[in-house]
Amino acid sequence: MADSLATTPLPTLEPFKGVKKVPLEEYFTSGHRTCQGCESALVMKLMVKAAGPRTIVLGSTGCMYVANTTYYSTSWVVPWMHTQLGSSGSAGLGTAAALRALMRKGKLRSEPINVIAFCGDGGGADMGLSAISAALTHTEYNFLILLYDNESYANTDIQLSGLTPYGAHTTFSPPGSAKRILHQRWKKNVAGMLAAGHPSCRYVATVCASYAVEMMNRVRKALSIGGPTFIHSLDPCPKGWDYDPMLSHELGELAVECGIWPLYEVEDHRLKLYGRTKGIAEGRSRRRPVRDYLLRQGRFAHFTDDDIDYFQAKVDEMWERWIIPGVIPFASEITNGRGSD
Amino acid sequence: MARVAEQVGPAEAEREELISGSEAIAVACKLADVDVITAYPIRPYDTVMQYVAKLVANGELDCEYIVAESEHSQFEIVKHASAAGARVFCGSSGVGWMYAFEALTVTPALRIPLVAMVGNRALDDPGAFGVEHNDALAVRDLGWLLVWVDTAQEALDTALIAWRVAEDRRVFLPCAIGCDGAFLTHSQSMVKVPPPSWVRQFLPPYDRGDLLLHPDNPITVAPQVNEDWLMELRKHNDEAMKRARVVLREAYADFERIFGRAYGNPFFEEYRTEDAEVVLVGMGTLSMPVKVAVRQMRQQGVRVGFVRLRWFRPFPTEELATTLSRFRAVGVIDRDYSFGSPHASGVLANEIRAALYNSLARPPLVSFICGLGGREVTVPNVLEMTELVRRAAAGEPAESTYWIGIRQ
Numbered sequence: 001m002a003d004s005l006a007t008t009p010l011p012t013l014e015p016f017k018g019v020k021k022v023p024l025e026e027y028f029t030s031g032h033r034t035c036q037g038c039e040s041a042l043v044m045k046l047m048v049k050a051a052g053p054r055t056i057v058l059g060s061t062g063c064m065y066v067a068n069t070t071y072y073s074t075s076w077v078v079p080w081m082h083t084q085l086g087s088s089g090s091a092g093l094g095t096a097a098a099l100r101a102l103m104r105k106g107k108l109r110s111e112p113i114n115v116i117a118f119c120g121d122g123g124g125a126d127m128g129l130s131a132i133s134a135a136l137t138h139t140e141y142n143f144l145i146l147l148y149d150n151e152s153y154a155n156t157d158i159q160l161s162g163l164t165p166y167g168a169h170t171t172f173s174p175p176g177s178a179k180r181i182l183h184q185r186w187k188k189n190v191a192g193m194l195a196a197g198h199p200s201c202r203y204v205a206t207v208c209a210s211y212a213v214e215m216m217n218r219v220r221k222a223l224s225i226g227g228p229t230f231i232h233s234l235d236p237c238p239k240g241w242d243y244d245p246m247l248s249h250e251l252g253e254l255a256v257e258c259g260i261w262p263l264y265e266v267e268d269h270r271l272k273l274y275g276r277t278k279g280i281a282e283g284r285s286r287r288r289p290v291r292d293y294l295l296r297q298g299r300f301a302h303f304t305d306d307d308i309d310y311f312q313a314k315v316d317e318m319w320e321r322w323i324i325p326g327v328i329p330f331a332s333e334i335t336n337g338r339g340s341d
Numbered sequence: 342m343a344r345v346a347e348q349v350g351p352a353e354a355e356r357e358e359l360i361s362g363s364e365a366i367a368v369a370c371k372l373a374d375v376d377v378i379t380a381y382p383i384r385p386y387d388t389v390m391q392y393v394a395k396l397v398a399n400g401e402l403d404c405e406y407i408v409a410e411s412e413h414s415q416f417e418i419v420k421h422a423s424a425a426g427a428r429v430f431c432g433s434s435g436v437g438w439m440y441a442f443e444a445l446t447v448t449p450a451l452r453i454p455l456v457a458m459v460g461n462r463a464l465d466d467p468g469a470f471g472v473e474h475n476d477a478l479a480v481r482d483l484g485w486l487l488v489w490v491d492t493a494q495e496a497l498d499t500a501l502i503a504w505r506v507a508e509d510r511r512v513f514l515p516c517a518i519g520c521d522g523a524f525l526t527h528s529q530s531m532v533k534v535p536p537p538s539w540v541r542q543f544l545p546p547y548d549r550g551d552l553l554l555h556p557d558n559p560i561t562v563a564p565q566v567n568e569d570w571l572m573e574l575r576k577h578n579d580e581a582m583k584r585a586r587v588v589l590r591e592a593y594a595d596f597e598r599i600f601g602r603a604y605g606n607p608f609f610e611e612y613r614t615e616d617a618e619v620v621l622v623g624m625g626t627l628s629m630p631v632k633v634a635v636r637q638m639r640q641q642g643v644r645v646g647f648v649r650l651r652w653f654r655p656f657p658t659e660e661l662a663t664t665l666s667r668f669r670a671v672g673v674i675d676r677d678y679s680f681g682s683p684h685a686s687g688v689l690a691n692e693i694r695a696a697l698y699n700s701l702a703r704p705p706l707v708s709f710i711c712g713l714g715g716r717e718v719t720v721p722n723v724l725e726m727t728e729l730v731r732r733a734a735a736g737e738p739a740e741s742t743y744w745i746g747i748r749q
Contacts, residue, residue, distance in 0.1 A: 053556060054556045055556065056425070056554055056555070056556065058421065065565070066565055069561055069563075069564035069565055070564060070565050071564045071565060071566040071567075071569065071570050074561035074564055076559070076561050077559060078556065078559050079554045079555060079556060079558065079559045079560055079561075079562075080559075080560075080561045080562065081421070081424055081554050081561075081562035081563060082562060082563035082564070083417065083421065084413075084417060084443055084444065084447065086413065087413070087414070087417040087444075089414070090409070090413075090414040090417035090418045090421065091417065091421045093407065093414075093418050093421075094377065094417065094418035094419060094420065094421030094422040094425075095421045095422065095424070095425045095554070097377050097405040097407060097418065097422050097427070098376065098377055098405075098421070098422035098423070098424075098425035098426055098427035099425060100405060101376035101377055101403075101404060101405045101422075101427055102376060102425075102426055102427060104403075105374075105376070105403060107376075107426070107546070108426060108555075113555075113556060130410055130411060130414070131410065131411070131413070131414045131417070133410070134409065134410035134414060138407070
């Protein structure tokens with residue numbers, strides 16, 4: 001038997017040094033039916049541009065399935081396959097396992113082939129969390145799971161998910177005369193949870209496509225480091241968040257600048273903040289008030305000043321009281337470490 | 342790359358081993374050089390994965406062996422591995438099979454030739470480890486090839502046939518092998534294990550062809566089709582299931598030629614039916630007590646026979662109708678239930694009623710629900726059922742469905 005511990009060959013994917021160095025070739029092109037201003041469509045385009053043509057993409061049910069792959073008008077230039085709503089982890093794992101077996105046994109030419117399985121926030125943080133968690137423990141397989149988070153089940157009519165922010169108006173959480181805030185749950189901290197909970201996973205990152213080159217370079221790192229990796233992308237959604245489609249890019253920036261969406265990567269257990277988040281953490285730039293972000297979106301139009309203050313207090317807590325600001329939420333009672341309090 | 346079929350040499354002989362039905366299928370995985378196998382524990386099917394794990398640990402089976410975190414993932418992982426060109430195996434039992442149900446529905450729709458073992462088990466609640474056929478039967482309308490086996494030998498042989506038929510481009514459908522919990526999964530018998538060269542001659546490498554998910558073949562699999570195309574695609578599956586009947590016959594003929602073991606009619610086994618007046622019909626391991634009872638009754642001059650159905654999907658409608666219309670009455674033993682169904686019968690009984698409907702000679706059919714939850718189908722049960730069938734043959738009024746071996 002050949003060495004059963006060997007993984008499949010890894011690609012060399014150096015970071016793009018600036019936007020002018022990004023190749024012109026597109027692997028996610030025309031044919032899709034996403035909404036005007038859809039940030040997730042941009043994430044798909046940048047994700048596969050960063051990966052290149054020797055890539056297999058698995059897409060779980062959601063906007064980026066339904067809107068992108070109408071029969072006979074697929075927008076994917078690379079091979080693409082649908083997977084079930086909760087199956088992005090299993091899809092990446094199964095495809096990578098097949099490549100490994102077939103290459104090891106000489107049934108398929110051995111070469112680096114990127115495997116990317118994507119899911120939305122419903123498929124990733126709700127239904128598919130268990131499979132993603134299991135997949136991230138299989139270090140012998142090379143694949144990336146990318147969660148595009150538009151903060152609701154946007155394809156099925158904007159229902160709340162485990163990643164919908166506190167208080168947001170969705171079709172499952174409308175503001176009413178008796179209850180102004182129907183959705184009282186705080187958004188799950190998925191990237192932090194997966195990084196902390198899967199110590200053998202070599203790479204976890206948060207991204208925002210408003211910072212396109214930085215986003216693509218994190219995809220390239222995730223695909224070339226080896227083993228299963230995870231990226232969580234925050235994607236402004238004009239339909240679900242209720243704003244003018246021309247403002248998607250700006251809202252992504254605001255989420256970062258307000259400290260709501262910290263940009264970081266955990267590479268081989270080393271946490272690095274990057275981009276505007278790093279500047280905020282190092283005191284070089286001011287964290288903007290969340291009011292600037294919330295009031296640009298119709299989904300928070302029912303918020304009173306008290307609601308905004310509550311939201312601000314929760315974000316402040318994330319930055320001022322978490323053991324690792326924006327990443328690991330619990331404070332520590334251990335005094336010789338990095339504990340606070 | 343197509344392998345060159347090797348000639349069977351004199352040095353290559355089969356060997357006999359005392360193994361269980363589960364172990365026989367694990368041996369088949371090794372002989373078929375399966376590429377990706379996924380496991381998740383539930384009794385009684387999980388014994389196959391315990392044997393697979395030993396084969397992998399001892400270096401006898403070179404595959405990706407993945408212990409999943411749920412049955413849903415178990416079946417999704419092999420589904421995707423198969424789409425990327427890997428030969429795959431998986432399995433489950435009872436409610437575990439039902440937990441995977443979403444994956445089970447899309448696997449035939451995607452034309453994935455997964456071979457799965459179902460260690461048939463009651464669908465608890467209330468808790469029961471014993472055999473019932475409702476788990477595997479739940480996929481009967483979805484495009485799965487469904488077969489029930491009786492012995493460990495038949496389990497091994499049928500697994501090899503299952504890969505051959507499922508992976509035939511004319512078919513490309515998944516196949517579930519029903520193995521009665523405990524009675525087959527955990528019971529040992531002598532099994533002839535063929536040498537790998539015979540298996541290579543019988544079973545060509547899995548070739549996904551132009552459906553392979555690979556950068557050299559950039560296809561989009563399972564896009565949104567809606568009302569524009571879904572009906573045509575469903576019809577593709579319908580045609581594939583019909584073609585499977587032909588492919589099955591070819592496979593059994595080749596199996597006999599290479600392995601020297603004949604199953605006769607691939608779809609069902611007939612036991613002492615030549616001069617029978619009445620017959621019982623059933624699936625799986627209940628054949629043992631039924632055959633014993635048939636022999637006893639034959640000694641007393643009762644002309645009774647037995648038909649054991651192997652392939653439930655594709656259902657051998659014409660063959661079975663032709664055979665059964667020879668008899669004066671037919672009794673169907675279901676190890677399953679179908680509450681609220683026509684005549685409140687079992688699933689198999691109603692399928693056979695439907696198969697007989699177009700026959701010129703339609704014998705009376707009596708439905709029996711027996712042996713649920715792993716309860717033994719006993720020889721006295723079989724005598725009782727035969728007596729009821731004989732009364733129906735004599736024209737006496739009968740119930741359409743009886744529950745046999747149940748406390749009153």
